[in-house]
Amino acid sequence: MNELIPLMVIVPLISALIISAFSKFNKVTKIFALIVAVCLPLIPLLSNYGLHYFGGYQPILDNVTNVVYHPAITYSFTFLQQVFIAMIGILTFLVVFVYLTKYRKVSGPYLFLLFLGTAAVTAMLLTDDIFHMFVFFEILALAQVGIVAASSIDYSYEMALKYMILGSIGSPIMLLGIGFLLAITGSVNVTDIAAAVHNGLVDIKSPVFLASLGLIFFGWLYASGFPPFHTIKSGIYSKAEPHGAALLQSFTVVSMISIVLIMIRIYSSLPIFEVFIVFFSILAMILGVSLALTQTDFRRMIGFLAVGELGFIGLGIGLGTQFAITAGLFQALNEIVITALLFIGFGAIVEATNEVDTRKLGGLLAYHPKVSLMLLLGGLAMAGVPPFNGFQSKLMLVQASLSCGFPELSILAIMVSIATFVVFVKTFYVMFLRPKPNDLEVEGKEVPRSMVFAMGILLIIILALGLFPDMVVNGISNFVGGIL
């Protein structure tokens, strides 16, 4: 059923508009949002792999040069897109479910932003058109700003505004890079651009081509939250509602891999491209984990850890081999699930205590044993402890860097994992194990059941991916083999 391919974007997009327009009917809005949220992971699972040409414009074969041109905006749906879109769908469902059960009167504009963001990242994953990707990248940035600004946390407006100001630098620079590519290839279709580059129609040493790489790369740094944008990225996670932050980090990971997969197809013949990715990945890992170790606000701590984990994804992609890129993409999938679990879990603690400062917390194991156990398991998964999924992907990354002749990177990856483990041991101790401070009030405050349910589902996925990694690794490896 290839007709379902465009519906993966159209359904959340139209639903977002409908919910926003009819949000005054509270009960109907809730039921409709829940039905759409259930449908989101099902559509990619029911759809067949293939291509969708918008407007029905099929590719054109130039008989003189024997080159195929793609006049239509093309959506390409393979195993990689299926697994990531389904995972985003599951997360959106869980986040919407947590939101709907939390508030008696729901906000239409907030649900609009959640569905709009989901539609945008889905389009970014599917599209084979670099300008189309940019348009949805901009829509996603606005949705992210809205989700942060809509939260009731102090200074959320300020952080959202800062993110928007920095975006006003990152986005136009990326657009300029896309413009340079259009100028030298005459196309915005990624397949056509890649064909022009690999067939020698474009001089890869030309300053315009190199400049396009630099500009798009800078935009990618902004989208991914790599340094120098790591501070603002962790900031927006900490100022969003916990369920919103869970979805925001998944948007970041998916937009990061969507853009980098396009860049790999166009710029893989330039060795400096891989050097750049590895350099910024190392920087993200070091900065993310160092700063996480010094945080006293546990939401900010998870934000910095999420940035550090992005470094692992970049490391795999930067190494450039089929095995390494597969490991990087598998790490991306794992990070989406693990970080969402942690954001929701720590959000549950905020619900129960109204406190985010680890220095003022303690003794919570006795009051919330289920949440603390699931948080501990999530933390172990992020640190790369077997048998969880984080262990599988990080082991693959260590093996990949060793086989590429970079033992330093393997040691660094292991060190970052150990430091992540230290962050969790420290945080778990101060929040759950040490004696409860006298002035901390936790009696009678329950963690919402919907949050425990969401954490349980995510934990099952973490365990399943850890015990049976071949479920996704083989398919991702085949996809990577196809683009290299």
Place this chain on the structure above:
Amino acid sequence: MKLYDQIFDVVKQFKKLFSPGPVTNADVSGSLTAEMFLIVSLILSAILLRHINILLAGIVTLILAVVLISSIPLIPKFKLEQEDSLEKMLFYAVLTLSIIVVFLYWGGNLV
């Protein structure tokens, strides 16, 4: 003894890092871990320069090790630069863009 005093001073400086508010053992041990992690990981990353030139890697690693160890505590300075100030974020964004452009201009010859 000078190095010992310097390390002891690090713990005292961490107090300022967490002010206002109490400083717990866990916070100080976390910051010390961050300090050591930062130094070791930066030195380890410098060894990667051996893929360009072994002598360069050796010199840079040694110089970096001396500079980093002699300027501890790094984390308070480091954290100060990574705060939520828009000016600093914009400064580092523009700096990174400049570095990328410069490297691409010169790196174009290495393609």
